[in-house]
Amino acid sequence: MSDQSLAIGGLKVSTTENNSIMKKNNRMIDKAVYVLIYLSASVSVLLLIGIIGYVLVKGISAVTPEFVTTVTSAVKGTTGIAGNIVNTLYIIVITLVLATPIGIGSAIYLNEYAKPGRFVRLIEMTTEILAGIPSILYGLFGMVLFGITLGMGYSILTGSLTLTLMILPLITRNTQEALKTVPLNYRSAALGLGTTKWYMIRTVLLPSAMPGIITGVILAIGRIVGESAALLFTAGSGYFLPKNGQWLSKVLESGGTLSVQLYLSMSKGQYDTAFGIAVILIAIVLIINLITKLLTNRFNVARSANVARSANVARSAKKK
Amino acid sequence: MENKTTSIIGNWKNRRLSETVAKTIFLVCAFFAVLGVASITAYMIMNGTPALTKVGILEILFSSDWSPTAAQPHYGILYVILTSIIGTAFAVLIGVPIGVLTAVFLSEVAPKPLAAIVKPAVELLAGIPSVIYGLLGLMILNPFMYQIELAIFKGSTTHQFTGGANLISAILVLAVMILPTVINISESALRAVPQELKAASLAVGASKIQTIFKVQIPAAKSGIITAIVLGVGRAIGEAMAISLVTGSSVNFPLPFNSVRFLTTAIVSEMGYAADTHREVLFTIGLVLFVFIMVINILLTKLLKKGSGVDV
Numbered sequence: 272m273s274d275q276s277l278a279i280g281g282l283k284v285s286t287t288e289n290n291s292i293m294k295k296n297n298r299m300i301d302k303a304v305y306v307l308i309y310l311s312a313s314v315s316v317l318l319l320i321g322i323i324g325y326v327l328v329k330g331i332s333a334v335t336p337e338f339v340t341t342v343t344s345a346v347k348g349t350t351g352i353a354g355n356i357v358n359t360l361y362i363i364v365i366t367l368v369l370a371t372p373i374g375i376g377s378a379i380y381l382n383e384y385a386k387p388g389r390f391v392r393l394i395e396m397t398t399e400i401l402a403g404i405p406s407i408l409y410g411l412f413g414m415v416l417f418g419i420t421l422g423m424g425y426s427i428l429t430g431s432l433t434l435t436l437m438i439l440p441l442i443t444r445n446t447q448e449a450l451k452t453v454p455l456n457y458r459s460a461a462l463g464l465g466t467t468k469w470y471m472i473r474t475v476l477l478p479s480a481m482p483g484i485i486t487g488v489i490l491a492i493g494r495i496v497g498e499s500a501a502l503l504f505t506a507g508s509g510y511f512l513p514k515n516g517q518w519l520s521k522v523l524e525s526g527g528t529l530s531v532q533l534y535l536s537m538s539k540g541q542y543d544t545a546f547g548i549a550v551i552l553i554a555i556v557l558i559i560n561l562i563t564k565l566l567t568n569r570f571n572v573a574r575s576a577n578v579a580r581s582a583n584v585a586r587s588a589k590k591k
Numbered sequence: 592m593e594n595k596t597t598s599i600i601g602n603w604k605n606r607r608l609s610e611t612v613a614k615t616i617f618l619v620c621a622f623f624a625v626l627g628v629a630s631i632t633a634y635m636i637m638n639g640t641p642a643l644t645k646v647g648i649l650e651i652l653f654s655s656d657w658s659p660t661a662a663q664p665h666y667g668i669l670y671v672i673l674t675s676i677i678g679t680a681f682a683v684l685i686g687v688p689i690g691v692l693t694a695v696f697l698s699e700v701a702p703k704p705l706a707a708i709v710k711p712a713v714e715l716l717a718g719i720p721s722v723i724y725g726l727l728g729l730m731i732l733n734p735f736m737y738q739i740e741l742a743i744f745k746g747s748t749t750h751q752f753t754g755g756a757n758l759i760s761a762i763l764v765l766a767v768m769i770l771p772t773v774i775n776i777s778e779s780a781l782r783a784v785p786q787e788l789k790a791a792s793l794a795v796g797a798s799k800i801q802t803i804f805k806v807q808i809p810a811a812k813s814g815i816i817t818a819i820v821l822g823v824g825r826a827i828g829e830a831m832a833i834s835l836v837t838g839s840s841v842n843f844p845l846p847f848n849s850v851r852f853l854t855t856a857i858v859s860e861m862g863y864a865a866d867t868h869r870e871v872l873f874t875i876g877l878v879l880f881v882f883i884m885v886i887n888i889l890l891t892k893l894l895k896k897g898s899g900v901d902v
Contacts, residue, residue, distance in 0.1 A: 301800040308700055311692035312709050315774070319712040319765060322719065322727060327732075356707075373743045376620025385621070394621050397628040400887050403821075405828020406632065407854050408883070411861075411876045412631050415638055438626045443624070467606045497720030500854075504861055534831055535842055537729065540626040549723050557719045583882040 286369035318399050330546030338547055341510055350544055352551075354510040358427060362506060363495050365431035365522070366438065371488055374434075374442025379472060381443075382450040402440035406501040409437045413505040425525040430506025436502055438491040445490065447485020450476060491558040496552065497528040508535055537554055593723040610852070623832075633878075639877025642870035651874060659860070660870040661671060666871045667857070674844040675853040678758060678833075680825040682765035687819055689766075690773030694818075696780040697774070699803055711766040717771035727755070728764040728836040729756075736760050740847050753849040756838035761852070764832050769822035776821060780814020781807060817893050824886045828879065830854035853879045 325530060341351030343538045357403045377394070413433025453476055460472040477484075507525030514521075527535065531549050536544040645895025646666050654667025685816055693713070704737060724766050737755030744750040784807050792802040808815065830852075839859060852861075864872050 298798055298800070301798050304800045304804070305700070308692045308696045310820070311689045312696035312701065312705070313691055315693060315770060316709055316712045318699055322716075325727060325731070326723065362789075373620045373623050376617045377623060380614075380617035384617060394624055395693055397624040398890070400628050400884075401624055402889070403824050403887050404883060405824075405830065405854065405879065407661060407828065407830040407857055408631070408635070408880055411638075411857065411873065414632050415634055416630065436631075439624060439627065443742055467610050469610050470606075471611075493718055497718070497722075498719070499722050500858065503831075503858065530720050530722050530831075533720075533726065534834075537722070537726050538835055542730070549726055552720050552723060556720070557714065560715055560718055563712075573799040587600055 285376040306574070310350050321371045323553060325570075326546060326549045329542075330548075330550035333543045333547030334550050339551070343510060343544075350541075351512070351530060352544070352548060353426060355527055355529050355532040355548075357512055358506070359496060359508070359528040361427050361430050361526060362434065362502070362528055363492055365428065366434045366495055367488060367491065369431065369435040370438050370442055370491065374439050374487070375477075375484060376379045377439070377443045378446035379476075382447055383468070383472060383476070398443055401436065403544065404437075404445075406437060406498060409433050410504045412436075413501065418505060423523065424494065424521045425507030427506055427526040428522050430502045430526070430528075433501050433505045434495055434498060437498070440496055442484075442487045443492060445487025445577050446480065446484050449480035449487070452483065453479045482486065482566050482569060486563050487562050489559055493556060496528070496555050496559075497530055498528070499534050502528055502531050506531070508532070510531070597798050598867050602662045604770045623876075635877050638870070638873040639880070640874075642867060645867060646871065647771055649881055651871065652878075656841070659864070659871065664773070664867065666867065668853075668871070668875055668878070670843055671851050671853055671856050671875065674758070674850045675827055675879075675882075678762055678850070678852055679823055681762045682769060682826045683819060683822055685762065686766035686769040686822060687691060687773055690770050690822070691777050693770070693774045694777035694781055695808075697778050699799075699807070709728060713771050713774050716767075717775070721768065721829060724764055724768055724832040725835055728760055728832065732760045732763060733836060737846075743847070750847070751842075751849070755840045755846065756836060756849050757847045758837065758844050758850045759846045761833040761837040761850070764836055765826045765829060768829060768832060772825050773818045773822045776818035777786060777815045778810070780811035780818065783814065784810040787828045796845060802889075813893055817890065820890050820893065827882055827886075830858045834858045853882075 313449075337349065338351050339356065340353050341347075341349040342354045343350050343352075377398075381391060381394060385394075410433065413429055417423050417429040417432045418425060423432075441487065457475050457479060458471060461475045462468070465476070506527060508527040508531060509525035510527055513525075529552060533545050533548040536542075536548065618877045626679075640776075651666050651668055652663065652672070653669055655669045656665040657670065658665045686828060693709065697710060700715035701709065735755065736757055736759060737753075740752065740757070744752070756840075788806050788810055789802055792806040793799070797805065823837060832854040837852065837855055840849050841851045841856070842848040844850050856875050857872050860868070861872055
């Protein structure tokens with residue numbers, strides 16, 4: 272104890288200077304920076320509260336049963352978004368039916384079959400590029416390729432095909448991440464029992480990676496629901512319900528999703544409708560966020576339980 | 592024995608077949624991304640270049656006269672390009688410091704309960720559709736900007752009043768929209784910095800703030816740069832959020848001017864454009880595409896260096 276105080280005594284001269292460690296807790300600039308850090312962090316929270324609060328206050332009164340079950344019609348004098356809801360569902364389903372198998376297949380190839388090399392790098396690079404292309408360019412591309420060259424015009428199908436390309440990277444990446452978390456000995460164990468690779472993937476890998484894959488699909492739904500720039504010039508702006516018995520041919524008709532309708536209402540100055548849709552979109556975003564959170568938590572718990580169990584097994588094996 | 596289907600040898604041939612088929616299918620799936628990028632590139636070039644040759648590259652890229660519907664149409668997109676560059680630059684200037692400081696907050700400073708509030712908030716911000724940002728910009732920012740505009744340009748005869756739909760509004764909306772990207776990637780970069788560096792810095796007597804700004808942020812530098820580049824990509828490609836917020840005429844990007852970005856020019860004019868005008872809009876798309884590709888190349892270079900810890 273006396274040693275220490277002596278040492279400090281010897282340093283006494285330097286403690287009067289500013290760079291002494293004795294004063295490190297008193298640096299004014301540190302406090303200022305802390306204030307800045309806390310302010311910055313509060314920006315996100317305040318923005319979120321502000322956005323949700325404002326949209327709810329402005330839009331909640333527009334969301335009535337009539338609003339979500341009728342179609343806007345001058346004849347009947349109704350304002351509603353039922354058609355847009357149906358269009359959104361159409362586009363979600365078609366896009367997912369197309370993009371999910373391709374995305375999962377691509378991830379399986381990259382993770383399980385491909386040997387590192389040029390080809391894999393090319394695929395991974397192009398997936399990155401696809402993820403970085405702005406949605407407005409997807410819109411232009413989809414309009415020209417599917418709409419004009421392939422003659423599908425402004426239709427739900429054109430929109431879905433465009434979005435398929437757009438959400439492909441999202442699903443591929445999430446599946447890849449999920450596959451990476453499946454322990455290597457699952458694969459070895461299955462192959463060691465004499466299964467073929469495809470059988471192993473089907474019965475062992477995919478079920479183990481399922482929560483991760485589903486998370487990717489749900490994120491993709493969120494992306495589709497929120498998308499507008501890529502759909503404006505591909506799926507168009509139709510807001511009618513499918514006519515009786517023509518559920519299939521509806522696919523070739525123009526159909527605006529909720530987000531597209533929000534944009535159109537906004538540009539026409541129909542702010543009540545716009546805020547009404549905004550409330551619904553924000554509700555969807557919140558729900559999707561909640562589901563992905565629950566899924567990832569569950570996934571993590573299941574995984575850590577597995578790890579704990581295998582650690583236990585290893586330990587008891589050692590004891591023997 | 593060998594003929595029984597239960598034998599593992601018996602149906603080996605069938606299995607080999609299904610194996611090959613499975614592998615081929617996966618390969619085809621993987622090839623879709625390559626196909627997608629190749630066809631997007633081809634279509635962008637095919638549709639973007641006719642106007643360049645018809646009107647002239649210099650006339651389009653370096654003339655500031657944009658009057659596509661006039662009797663003597665002019666198709667100069669210089670102001671549009673400048674608006675996108677300046678708008679993005681300022682959005683990044685505002686968004687990145689806030690984003691990086693928030694990342695510092697989340698990874699180093701925040702007590703657990705506070706981080707548990709901020710982190711989900713950031714995730715939700717990332718999920719909110721861009722049209723909603725646009726709606727709020729239009730309803731909140733623009734009237735506010737209009738008040739400022741009225742105060743500043745009181746009595747001015749040369750200023751064209753915009754009702755608040757101006758460059759500043761767009762920059763603010765974009766700054767908000769890149770926040771989640773910047774925060775998430777900077778945060779994981781900061782978390783990837785080895786604890787030894789932090790411990791060593793604290794042990795030689797640096798304060799926590801000194802450690803963060805002189806040791807940890809420099810160590811996470813390439814990750815943070817990646818975050819910035821991704822933020823630039825997000826800002827320059829955003830269309831719907833700013834298309835109504837920026838006003839509707841092409842002007843030099845001054846703070847209180849109503850302006851058009853590359854993206855918003857496409858969104859607001861594609862609906863009615865025809866012939867050469869339409870082709871020029873595709874050229875604008877091509878310019879945007881080139882910007883995005885440059886950003887992508889930068890990104891791959893950065894990621895090759897490793898987004899973790901190389902000082």
